[in-house]
Amino acid sequence: GAVVSQHPSRVICKSGTSVKIECRSLDFQATTMFWYRQFPKQSLMLMATSNEGSKATYEQGVEKDKFLINHASLTLSTLTVTSAHPEDSSFYICSARGGTGGGNQPQHFGDGTRLSIL
Amino acid sequence: DQQVKQNSPSLSVQEGRISILNCDYTNSMFDYFLWYKKYPAEGPTFLISISSIKDKNEDGRFTVFLNKSAKHLSLHIVPSQPGDSAVYFCAASDRQAGTALIFGKGTTLSVSS
Numbered sequence: 001g002a003v004v005s006q007h008p009s010r011v012i013c014k015s016g017t018s019v020k021i022e023c024r025s026l027d028f029q030a031t032t033m034f035w036y037r038q039f040p041k042q043s044l045m046l047m048a049t050s051n052e053g054s055k056a057t058y059e060q061g062v063e064k065d066k067f068l069i070n071h072a073s074l075t076l077s078t079l080t081v082t083s084a085h086p087e088d089s090s091f092y093i094c095s096a097r098g099g100t101g102g103g104n105q106p107q108h109f110g111d112g113t114r115l116s117i118l
Numbered sequence: 119d120q121q122v123k124q125n126s127p128s129l130s131v132q133e134g135r136i137s138i139l140n141c142d143y144t145n146s147m148f149d150y151f152l153w154y155k156k157y158p159a160e161g162p163t164f165l166i167s168i169s170s171i172k173d174k175n176e177d178g179r180f181t182v183f184l185n186k187s188a189k190h191l192s193l194h195i196v197p198s199q200p201g202d203s204a205v206y207f208c209a210a211s212d213r214q215a216g217t218a219l220i221f222g223k224g225t226t227l228s229v230s231s
Contacts, residue, residue, distance in 0.1 A: 006161065034218045041127075043120075044162070044207070044221040093161050095219075106152055107219055109161035 003027050004096050006110025014118055015086060021079045021113045023094030029074035030096035034107060035067070038091045050077055084117045091115075121145045122210050124222035133231045137195040141208030141222055144189065148210040152219065153182060153193045156205045165206075166193070169213075198229045 003026040011019050023033060032051050036044040048064075050056035050071035058064045066088075068080040077096075081088055091114055095107040123142045131137045139153075149170035154162035168175040168182045168191065175182050181194045195202055205226050209219040 004161070009159075032216070036221075041223070043122075043223040046218045046220070049218050095161075106164045106167055108164060109154075111159070111161040114159070 004030075004094065004108045004110040006094050006113055008113060009111060010114045010116075012116045012118065013084065016083055017117075019081045019084055019115060021081075021092055021094070021115075023077045023079070023096065023110050025075045025096040025098065025108070028096075028098040030077070030098050031074065032097045033071055033077035034095045034097070035069060035077075035079050036093045036095065038093060038112075044093060047079075081115065084115070086117045089115055089117045120222075121148075122208055122220050122222040124208055124225050126225050127223070128226045128228070130228045130230065131198045133200055133229055134197045137193075137198045137202065137227055137229065139193040139195075139206050139208070139225050139227065141191050141193075142189055143191075143210050145210070145212070145220075146189070147212045147215070148220075150211045150213040151182070151184060151191050152209045152211075153180075154207045154209060154221075155202075156207060156224070162207055195227075198227075200229050200231050203227055203229050 005024045007022045035047045038044045047062045048056045048058045052074050056069035071077040093112040095109045097105045097107045152167040153165040156162045166177050166180045184191045205224040207224045208222040211217050211219050
């Protein structure tokens with residue numbers, strides 16, 4: 001099946017640091033990538049949707065200057081958490097959707113990144 | 119306001135029996151529904167999906183039922199196996215609009231041998 005690789009799997013860093021998370025589709029071209037955030041025992045909350053070559057669309061309440069998303073190619077999207085603070089600590093998961101079927105294709109997920117800000 | 123609800127946070131079933139996981143949704147524009155399985159420290163894995171034009175879809179031990187009038191879907195696992203123990207997420211989207219999946223909070227399934 002489709003493989004999505006997310007890196008790194010875990011980050012621990014000091015407050016004020018910027019952290020970059022990469023999401024790659026390994027065996028298909030991802031026309032659309034999504035970034036989710038999950039708090040303990042909560043649902044996966046959509047943060048933003050990005051289409052290759054265009055600006056990301058952020059969900060309400062998500063600071064676009066805080067969470068920078070770049071989708072420069074059909075196989076790579078990055079999420080940069082700028083000047084991270086302890087409240088940004090969370091589990092971040094990317095997913096990718098490919099093909100020309102648009103919403104007809106299932107999303108395939110990476111294994112997530114556990115971000116811990118001290 | 120939660121558009122996708124999984125009201126049972128957990129479910130315990132004996133090996134060999136049927137597991138039934140339930141999901142309700144509120145948005146009538148949703149026309150594509152999926153179930154994902156998730157192990158700790160891993161991303162969700164796609165299990166099975168169903169389009170709103172169908173009321174049932176089967177794949178091996180997994181069957182998803184959709185009741186559009188009740189805005190309800192369920193995942194049946196028969197027979198349940200210990201390896202099925204995981205968190206199961208229900209997700210929905212408006213396929214025509216190509217929107218991202220909206221997830222429920224998940225149900226933790228424990229299958230005992």
